[in-house]
Amino acid sequence: MGNDEPGGGEGESENARWCIDEDAKRRATDEQEIERLVRAFYVKVRSDAVLGPIFDGVIGEDWEPHLKKMFDFWSSVMLTTGRYKGQPMRAHLKLKEVSPSHFDRWLTLFRETADEICAPEVADLFTEKAARIAESLQLGMFFEPALHDPERQRR
Numbered sequence: 001m002g003n004d005e006p007g008g009g010e011g012e013s014e015n016a017r018w019c020i021d022e023d024a025k026r027r028a029t030d031e032q033e034i035e036r037l038v039r040a041f042y043v044k045v046r047s048d049a050v051l052g053p054i055f056d057g058v059i060g061e062d063w064e065p066h067l068k069k070m071f072d073f074w075s076s077v078m079l080t081t082g083r084y085k086g087q088p089m090r091a092h093l094k095l096k097e098v099s100p101s102h103f104d105r106w107l108t109l110f111r112e113t114a115d116e117i118c119a120p121e122v123a124d125l126f127t128e129k130a131a132r133i134a135e136s137l138q139l140g141m142f143f144e145p146a147l148h149d150p151e152r153q154r155r
């Protein structure tokens with residue numbers, strides 16, 4: 001068996017194999033692609049009948065500071081540069097009019113943009129990350145422990 005086969009070594013754990021795969025995919029994007037993706041995504045968001053007004057209401061006319069923050073965010077997520085220093089949960093908890101269906105729309109537009117800008121496996125990676133982060137934001141924003149309390153459901 002050739003030694004250069006990734007993950008092919010005897011006794012190699014599933015976890016190590018996953019890491020090699022993940023690193024290879026991570027290098028498949030770069031800062032330029034992130035910037036193109038973020039800009040194209042927020043063009044769609046701004047012209048979306050449902051999401052547009054929510055963002056415009058908070059961000060106003062000058063989108064550059066938000067876009068720069070999002071370049072840093074995605075650079076941290078995809079290239080582990082650590083450039084983003086913000087608190088996404090806190091920013092989203094302030095958005096009282098946002099509901100889970102808005103997240104579905106957000107993810108649809110994000111998937112659409114990633115498919116237009118990136119190679120298929122890179123688009124998948126961006127979308128998987130976005131979906132996981134969306135899930136955790138939604139847990140913070142909408143999860144009501146009382147609804148899932150078995151004591152209450154028996155009553």
Ligand code: HEM
Binds near residue numbers: 131134
């Ligand atoms: C319904 C879906 C979403 C809506 C309506 C939404 C809306 C917004 C708005 C209006 C801001 C600006 C907040 C401010 O400047 O005070 C913001 C910031 C941000 N959003 Fe979202 N967002 C959504 C989903 C997501 C998802 C899924 C992600 C990540 C994958 C994300 C990542 C961020 C980040 C990193 C910031 C910057 C926070 C900061 O440091 O100030 N958002 N979002």
